[in-house]
Amino acid sequence: MSTQRLGIIMHGVTGRMGMNQHLIRSIVAIRNQGGVTLSNGDKIMPDPILIGRNADKIEALAQANGIGRFGTDLDKALANKEDTVFFDAGTTQMRPTLLAKAIHAGKHVYCEKPIATNLNEAVEIARLAEKSGVKHGAVQDKLFLPGLRKLDMLRKAGFFGKMLSVRIEFGYWVFEGDLQPIQRPSWNYRKEDGGGIILDMVCHWRYVLDNLFGEVQSVSCLGATHIPTRWDEANKPYECTADDAAYATFELKGHQGEHVVAQVNSSWTTRVNREDLVTFHVDGTHGSAVAGLQSCKAQSRVNTPRPVWNPDVKQTMSFTDQWQEVPDTQFYDNGFKIQWEHFIRHIVENEPYRWTLPEGAKGVQLVEAAMQSWQERRWVDVAPLNI
Numbered sequence: 001m002s003t004q005r006l007g008i009i010m011h012g013v014t015g016r017m018g019m020n021q022h023l024i025r026s027i028v029a030i031r032n033q034g035g036v037t038l039s040n041g042d043k044i045m046p047d048p049i050l051i052g053r054n055a056d057k058i059e060a061l062a063q064a065n066g067i068g069r070f071g072t073d074l075d076k077a078l079a080n081k082e083d084t085v086f087f088d089a090g091t092t093q094m095r096p097t098l099l100a101k102a103i104h105a106g107k108h109v110y111c112e113k114p115i116a117t118n119l120n121e122a123v124e125i126a127r128l129a130e131k132s133g134v135k136h137g138a139v140q141d142k143l144f145l146p147g148l149r150k151l152d153m154l155r156k157a158g159f160f161g162k163m164l165s166v167r168i169e170f171g172y173w174v175f176e177g178d179l180q181p182i183q184r185p186s187w188n189y190r191k192e193d194g195g196g197i198i199l200d201m202v203c204h205w206r207y208v209l210d211n212l213f214g215e216v217q218s219v220s221c222l223g224a225t226h227i228p229t230r231w232d233e234a235n236k237p238y239e240c241t242a243d244d245a246a247y248a249t250f251e252l253k254g255h256q257g258e259h260v261v262a263q264v265n266s267s268w269t270t271r272v273n274r275e276d277l278v279t280f281h282v283d284g285t286h287g288s289a290v291a292g293l294q295s296c297k298a299q300s301r302v303n304t305p306r307p308v309w310n311p312d313v314k315q316t317m318s319f320t321d322q323w324q325e326v327p328d329t330q331f332y333d334n335g336f337k338i339q340w341e342h343f344i345r346h347i348v349e350n351e352p353y354r355w356t357l358p359e360g361a362k363g364v365q366l367v368e369a370a371m372q373s374w375q376e377r378r379w380v381d382v383a384p385l386n387i
Contacts, residue, residue, distance in 0.1 A: 162285040167262070198243055365385050
């Protein structure tokens with residue numbers, strides 16, 4: 001067995017997601033485990049260089065994680081032929097330009113979602129990547145969560161029978177900033193800075209729905225800016241110009257051709273009264289299941305209880321106790337790390353890889369359809385996207 005080096009330019013990793021999920025819990029974790037194992041037993045060891053605008057912050061981050069290479073000059077990093085991969089977790093508005101620059105430099109590219117703020121730019125960068133022949137990928141981390149992997153296992157086993165509907169509840173209360181410190185950056189609530197929950201979350205729902213429940217055919221969406229004023233990182237009030245909640249219904253073509261209805265609520269203005277910050281409730285003719293980020297509970301057709309509607313007496317059934325836990329039958333690693341390992345194997349030994357930039361463009365397509373539905377107050381069909 002031998003160990004090969006893989007040079008990775010990591011841009012935008014001083015932010016919350018880039019630092020925690022991509023740098024610390026993915027690349028640093030892969031380095032600590034001795035690299036990514038290939039099919040022949042060889043190892044690939046990521047050798048990152050951290051690039052950012054703030055020299056002090058990027059140096060401190062590199063030193064804290066045992067990384068010897070860092071800097072502020074992206075052009076210089078892209079000119080280094082020894083580093084063959086470019087990763088971006090910076091601002092969405094800058095992403096298409098940065099990806100294009102990296103592709104023109106001959107780098108394989110991997111990035112956070114959304115891959116662009118509008119469909120035209122998303123399609124352009126996806127087409128450029130396809131034509132250039134570089135390997136490319138977009139983060140679709142929720143597909144690798146234990147809860148959703150268990151749902152997918154139930155689906156593949158035929159547990160649901162004919163799938164009928166999906167209900168997704170996502171969100172929590174994000175503090176306004178006047179009484180308690182904010183726990184999300186203020187740009188999330190400014191449309192001009194790439195904020196908004198539709199742009200942020202509908203990209204996720206596209207790949208989750210397409211892969212697990214059925215291809216999205218149409219959408220009806222109502223957005224809202226429930227809280228008009230928040231306080232920023234400097235404790236100064238500002239006007240919120242982006243949506244902080246979205247209430248959407250999707251029509252899906254199921255994997256067996258059935259018509260599936262998905263209802264999805266996404267909100268940064270809701271207080272949680274459920275088992276997780278996001279839950280996925282799937283109903284089918286033969287069984288139902290409810291999953292969170294980690295766990296999944298199921299109820300089959302033959303184990304379904306017989307509740308009786310009687311509003312005049314106190315409910316005696318404990319409905320949540322009537323579900324069976326789907327057990328952990330394997331080790332579930334960090335979802336971001338798993339996708340990084342897939343992408344690295346895709347680069348080095350051409351392992352099949354479907355979470356590409358065209359798939360990322362589909363997420364932006366659904367964002368625009370949802371926005372159009374909200375603005376025009378109607379259903380909007382989602383046509384096949386040709387890249």
